Amino acid sequence: MRAFIFPGQGSQAVGMGKALADASPVARAVFEEVDDSLGRKLFALMSEGPADDLLLTENAQPAIMTNAIATLRVMEQEGGIRLADKADFVAGHSLGEYTALCAAGALGLATTARLLRLRGRAMQAAVPVGKGAMAALLGADLAKAQAIAAAAVAAVLEDTGETLVCTVANDNDPSQVVLSGHRPAIERAIALAKDMDAKRAVLLPVSAPFHCPLMQPAADAMEAALAEADLRAPLIPVYCNVDAVAIADPDQVRAALVRQVTGMVRWRESVLAMAGAGTDRFVEFGGKVLAPMVKRISPDVAATSVVTMDDIGEMLKTL
Template sequence: MNAYIFPGQGAQFTGMGLDLYEQSKLAQELFEQANHILGFSITDIMFEGSAEDLKETKVTQPAIFLHSVILAKTLGNSFKPDMVAGHSLGEFSALVANGALTFENGLKLVSQRALAMQKACEIKPSTMAAVLGLDDDVVERICKSTEGVVVAANYNCPGQLVISGEIDAINRACETLKEAGARRALVLPVGGAFHSPMMEPAREELAAAIENTTFNKPSCPIYQNVTASAVSDETSIKANLISQLTAPVRWTQSVQQMIADGASLFTEVGPGNVLQGLVKKIDREAQTASASFEGNSL
């Protein structure tokens, strides 16, 4: 079975999407439509902007979404997913890929999500840290016993977990995690505590937008971050998307479940190959690939 996976924030790079724009009439039309929907020229930033320009949350999230979704659409008839999943932001790309969301509605929600998260980050300083070399339960226990807000946020692969919360609490937890034998406990250069209770204001804002958006019956199941299980009904998809901002990304568990349900090839659609690396760390036998547009349809 073919599983298609979609990356999240951090996968951006300068010049992203330019090759698609230059080679595909469909890609050109979708990028121009995106500029119109967003009200600014995101293509200028994607194609010519600096790494610093691309780091802005209101740019980063729509840029990665556009790269993934437009690439999927240029694959034409060869794009036949049996199941999809996306890492955090990538969940929105996956929902356009399986038909649950239209391109326009997906982009609008991603833009609203980015702005809501940015606002939540400005309310109180917060951050995230990567923890390497400890079992999940040890990290969870230390988070629980640390004073302040600090939670497990991204279960990326065995031995790699990202924690999220208040800056002081994250720093305290990192010290304790190192003492407990973590190979690394490194504060990340991010603007806020994503996938933690500190995103509650963003969750409330995004909930209203999601509730007012039409979702369609998907062509195949999506393995959502919150449940790490196959979901096919629109009501559950919406509820899980809303919960996602304050709940952990269960990527390890999602990939394990996809394999248990018959996934034989994981194809990453979008910038970078981070997810392929994580899949291999979750299951060394798993087959992975990058989606690539090869034809010239101009």
């Protein structure tokens, strides 16, 4: 069995998609459709930068999605295949869940781009710049990360009397967990991490504390937008981040996407669940972040990244 998977924020880079667009009219059509839907030249920003503008959440989220969908569509149309015939499941990391839904026909491309632009803006606006932060804990599993987060909250409360947020945002793989919350609590977690047996703790260069309760205003905005969106049942089940289970009912999908904004991305559990359901091959489109994570989570499965035209050609030989 096979799962097609799609990356989240952090996989953006200036130049993304350019070689694909130069080589394939199918890819160019995807980039043009998104530009038209957003009323701006997103592909020019992806191709030429500046990097600081591409890094902005409202730009990075639709850009990453568009690049992944362009890669998938080139493979489908030039290879004469259909996702529903070649994949048993789809899944994506954070914003990648929207990409997965678009790939599986639940959301149109233009709708997905507009939803992700709104999601990016709402997440950025939910917390004033500088008030929140995120940190990656390396060499820490979920239980250890939760203990570090709890200790950080307790330490700040004892020192200042304030109850701040510090919680697990992403359970990525057995050796990498991300914390999110108020900056003082995250900084305390970084200070505590080594003494609590984490190998390393790194403050992430992000503009907001994603996937934590501080994102509730963004969740409210997405609930309103998704209620109006044309969202259909996906052609194949999608493993949702917040529950790590396969869903296909549109109402369930909407609810999961809303809860995802403030909830933990359960990527490790999602991969284990797909592997447990019989998936022995994972194919990542438009990035090279998730495939290595998959191998760390489930070493016995095959995991491949498809980014370039050469990658597409090699993948078509095996489908």
